[in-house]
Amino acid sequence: MSINVPPPLPQDPTKTLVTPPVDVLDSAGAPPVAPGMDAAVPTRSMFRRGLEVFAENRLALIGLGLLVLIFVFAFVGPLFYHTDQIHTDLLNNDLHPGSPGHPLGTDQSGYDELGRLMQGTQISLELGLASAVVATVIGTLWGAVAGYVGGWIDAVMMRIVDAALAVPLLFLLIVLATIIHPTKVTMILIISMASWLSISRLVRGEALSLRVREYVQAVRVMGGGGTRIVLRHIAPNAVGTIIVNATFQVADAILFIAAISFLGLGLTPPAIDLGGMLSSGVAYTNDGYWWLIYPAGAMIVLIVIAVNFVGDALRDAFEVRLQRR
Amino acid sequence: MTAYLIRRILQSLVVVWLVTVFTFILLKLLPGGPVRAILGTRAGNFALVKSLTHQLGFDKPFWYQYWHWLDQLLHGNFGFSYNLNQSVGSLLAAALPKTLLLLGVSTLIAVIIAIPIGVVQAVRRNKFADYAGTAFSFIFYAMPAYLLGIILINLFAEPPRAWFPSEAAQGSNVGSFFTQFNAMVLPLASLALITLAGFSRYMRSSTLDQITQDYVRTARAKGASERHILYRHVLRNALIPIVTLLGLNLPIIFSGALITENVFNYPGMGLLFVNSANTQDYPVLLGITVIVAVATVAGSLLADILYAVLDPRVRYVSA
Numbered sequence: 001m002s003i004n005v006p007p008p009l010p011q012d013p014t015k016t017l018v019t020p021p022v023d024v025l026d027s028a029g030a031p032p033v034a035p036g037m038d039a040a041v042p043t044r045s046m047f048r049r050g051l052e053v054f055a056e057n058r059l060a061l062i063g064l065g066l067l068v069l070i071f072v073f074a075f076v077g078p079l080f081y082h083t084d085q086i087h088t089d090l091l092n093n094d095l096h097p098g099s100p101g102h103p104l105g106t107d108q109s110g111y112d113e114l115g116r117l118m119q120g121t122q123i124s125l126e127l128g129l130a131s132a133v134v135a136t137v138i139g140t141l142w143g144a145v146a147g148y149v150g151g152w153i154d155a156v157m158m159r160i161v162d163a164a165l166a167v168p169l170l171f172l173l174i175v176l177a178t179i180i181h182p183t184k185v186t187m188i189l190i191i192s193m194a195s196w197l198s199i200s201r202l203v204r205g206e207a208l209s210l211r212v213r214e215y216v217q218a219v220r221v222m223g224g225g226g227t228r229i230v231l232r233h234i235a236p237n238a239v240g241t242i243i244v245n246a247t248f249q250v251a252d253a254i255l256f257i258a259a260i261s262f263l264g265l266g267l268t269p270p271a272i273d274l275g276g277m278l279s280s281g282v283a284y285t286n287d288g289y290w291w292l293i294y295p296a297g298a299m300i301v302l303i304v305i306a307v308n309f310v311g312d313a314l315r316d317a318f319e320v321r322l323q324r325r
Numbered sequence: 326m327t328a329y330l331i332r333r334i335l336q337s338l339v340v341v342w343l344v345t346v347f348t349f350i351l352l353k354l355l356p357g358g359p360v361r362a363i364l365g366t367r368a369g370n371f372a373l374v375k376s377l378t379h380q381l382g383f384d385k386p387f388w389y390q391y392w393h394w395l396d397q398l399l400h401g402n403f404g405f406s407y408n409l410n411q412s413v414g415s416l417l418a419a420a421l422p423k424t425l426l427l428l429g430v431s432t433l434i435a436v437i438i439a440i441p442i443g444v445v446q447a448v449r450r451n452k453f454a455d456y457a458g459t460a461f462s463f464i465f466y467a468m469p470a471y472l473l474g475i476i477l478i479n480l481f482a483e484p485p486r487a488w489f490p491s492e493a494a495q496g497s498n499v500g501s502f503f504t505q506f507n508a509m510v511l512p513l514a515s516l517a518l519i520t521l522a523g524f525s526r527y528m529r530s531s532t533l534d535q536i537t538q539d540y541v542r543t544a545r546a547k548g549a550s551e552r553h554i555l556y557r558h559v560l561r562n563a564l565i566p567i568v569t570l571l572g573l574n575l576p577i578i579f580s581g582a583l584i585t586e587n588v589f590n591y592p593g594m595g596l597l598f599v600n601s602a603n604t605q606d607y608p609v610l611l612g613i614t615v616i617v618a619v620a621t622v623a624g625s626l627l628a629d630i631l632y633a634v635l636d637p638r639v640r641y642v643s644a
Contacts, residue, residue: 159336163343166618168576170583171598175351175610178602255469262471263587263599278471285479293479297472304467 053317063309070303074121083115086270097291105291107277108284116277117295124273124303127187128254134192135253136246139199144230144238146200147207158204165197173256177265187267190260191253199245206238247311251304258300274300333629337622344618345398349391352607363407398615404608408601413612416597421616422499424593428582431513435520436567442521443528444560447536458525465522470581474515474588481511493591512589519581520574527570532563565635572628575621 054060088109097105097113104113146157164172176190210216211234219229235242258275260266266276274296281292360378367373378384382393397404403413446458465473482491493512494505502509535541536559544554583595590596594613601609 159339159343162336162340163347163618165576166340166344166621167348167614168579168617168621170580171614171617174599174602175348175614178605178610179351251467258469259471259584262469262584263602265599265602275469275471278475282475285475286483288483290479293472293475297469297475300469300472301464301467305463308463308467 051317054313057313057316059309060313063306063313066302066306067310070121070299070306071125074118074125077118078115078122081115081118083112083118085111085115085119085272104295105289107280107292113291113295116272117299120272120274120277120296121299121303123184123267123271124254124257124275124300127184127191127257127273128250128303131188131191131195131253131257132246132249134188135196135249136199136242138192139196140203140235140238140242141230142196143200143203143205144207144234147204148211148226148230148234150208150211154204158201161197161200164194165201169194169256170259173260174263174265177260182260182265182267184267184271187257187260191256195249195253195256199242199249202241202245203235203238206241207234210234210237244311244315247307247314251307251311254300254303330630333626337626340622341615341619345395345615346391348611348614348618349394352611353387353390394611403612403615406601406606406609408604408606409609413608416609417594417612417616419497420592420594420597423502423591424582424586424595426499426502427509427512427516427586427591427593428578431516432520432571432578434513434517435524436571438517439521439524440528440564440567442525444532444555444563446525446529447532447563448555450533455529458529462522462525465518466526468519470515470519470584471588473518474511474585477511477515478588491589493586493589495590495592497592512585512591515588516578516581516585520578523574523577524567524570528563528567531566532559535559535563538562565632568635569628569632572624572626572631575624579617579621 088111090109092102092106093108097103099105102112102114104117106112107116142157142161146154172194173190176193180186180190182190207230211229216229216233219233224232254274257266257273258278261273261275262279264279266279267273272280277296278293278300281289281296284292360374360381360383364370364373364377382390385393394404401414403417405412406416409416442458442462446455449455478491480486481488489510490508491511492508494501494508496505541554541558544558549557579595582593583598585591586593586595587599594616597609598613601607601613
């Protein structure tokens with residue numbers, strides 16, 4: 001906006017690493033060993049360096065490992081541990097953990113709690129990932145177009161974003177959830193309709209600084225149109241910012257879905273997500289039925305922490321601005 | 326600065342106006358419509374539906390309805406909740422102070438606790454205290470407000486340790502916040518812990534930023550004691566970003582309050598909002614959305630202005 005614009009960033013260090021002409025090296029007596037296959041392919045070296053930084057980060061590896069375990073639990077688990085999550089079994093409801101055939105007990109409708117945890121995690125992950133992807137695509141396009149086109153179109157597009165962001169996301173989500181009957185698909189739409197906003201702001205900022213770079217001017221000189229510049233040049237160069245934020249978006253989306261379900265505006269049974277499990281378990285806290293709450297709650301916290309570890313490390317690794325080396 | 330201010334205030338007004346347009350459009354999309362909701366079982370009577378639609382002005386064009394609503398809003402009339410048979414204004418007058426009290430007190434507690442935690446973490450960087458603080462704030466940062474509320478109820482409101490009621494103060498006037506303060510301990514703690522987590526993380530990095538500045542080295546060279554440097558130099562500068570954070574964090578704090586009010590059944594704005602969503606009571610939804618949006622926009626405006634006042638190096642230019 002109108003806060004003093006910082007001086008333009010120094011050029012991406014990897015891109016200024018031009019291999020000196022061979023004869024210069026020869027005259028200096030240095031062996032003409034290619035000093036950087038990497039330097040010749042800047043994007044690849046940047047990617048590889050990013051991966052190295054990521055791999056050095058122990059928390060990131062823990063987070064990644066946790067995520068893999070959670071995915072295996074949610075998607076592979078049900079293949080080996082068969083449970084009926086559609087038909088109620090009222091004769092066997094509220095069984096304690098450790099009951100025969102039900103290692104985590106059963107809930108108030110007789111659903112096996114371990115199987116339900118698998119299904120809830122699965123749906124939470126699916127919805128979280130899908131809505132993060134949709135939100136990222138919408139936000140990236142919106143922000144890139146606004147930042148690239150500029151002028152009054154930019155002003156209008158960004159005031160729309162400002163207006164939508166002025167209402168806290170949770171309030172917006174609740175309004176949307178009252179209007180649209182939440183199924184899996186509409187839930188993804190609801191969440192992404194509310195969460196593309198912050199991404200669009202970030203991408204617009206990137207686009208503003210990218211549109212004045214030489215290579216964009218070069219594309220224009222060569223006759224490349226606006227669509228091509230936005231899709232092929234601006235969006236890919238903002239990819240670090242976009243990926244990092246998409247990662248955090250997954251965690252946010254899972255939390256938002258859980259919040260909506262917790263407030264009773266979520267998916268309709270028998271479909272259930274982690275927030276829905278919490279919501280139905282809350283009524284039984286006074287009875288001491290901890291297994292209806294804590295496994296689902298712990299799963300939410302674990303997913304969010306793991307995603308944040310990975311996101312932080314990705315940011316260290318791929319956001320050139322923050323790169324220390 | 327003045328030019329920037331005027332520009333910024335105009336922008337905020339445009340944003341608030343757009344919010345009213347969007348919310349109005351969104352809520353017009355509600356299935357069923359308010360007339361059938363009001364009539365309930367009598368909605369089958371077509372003549373009745375038609376006359377009430379006419380009486381309430383829902384047969385007028387969209388822009389006319391919007392204009393009428395905006396006009397009333399600017400005159401302080403938020404509309405009428407048919408579901409609760411009360412004016413939205415009176416509902417808000419009862420709920421808003423309760424929410425503000427909950428928000429204010431819990432944020433105050435959070436800030437008072439978060440500042441020392443963040444500073445200690447920064448000073449003892451990469452030592453045990455730092456890691457402990459990071460782990461603590463990370464857990465509460467990742468913990469959804471509803472889960473924390475349930476855990477607190479489980480821990481401190483049930484038989485072995487039933488120290489506090491699990492339901493927040495229910496009295497109809499604001500004073501019940503204080504007269505039944507025992508009942509407010511858990512909601513306050515739950516909201517404060519959530520806010521605290523973000524604040525202490527921020528305070529830590531803000532202090533770290535300051536500790537590495539040149540003026541700290543200069544102060545050390547002068548022979549100032551570490552305590553003096555911390556209190557007189559570092560802390561004052563490190564607190565500046567916290568002021569803006571308070572303004573910018575309003576949406577997060579509002580959302581936290583909404584959840585907390587629902588967990589503890591505290592009759593504030595958040596509970597009213599969710600109940601209205603469940604009964605599709607759209608005048609109430611509209612009114613609360615507008616109020617929350619105005620507060621959010623005002624918060625970020627104030628944060629910008631305060632930042633410039635507190636840090637003379639920041640000068641805004643009107644672009």
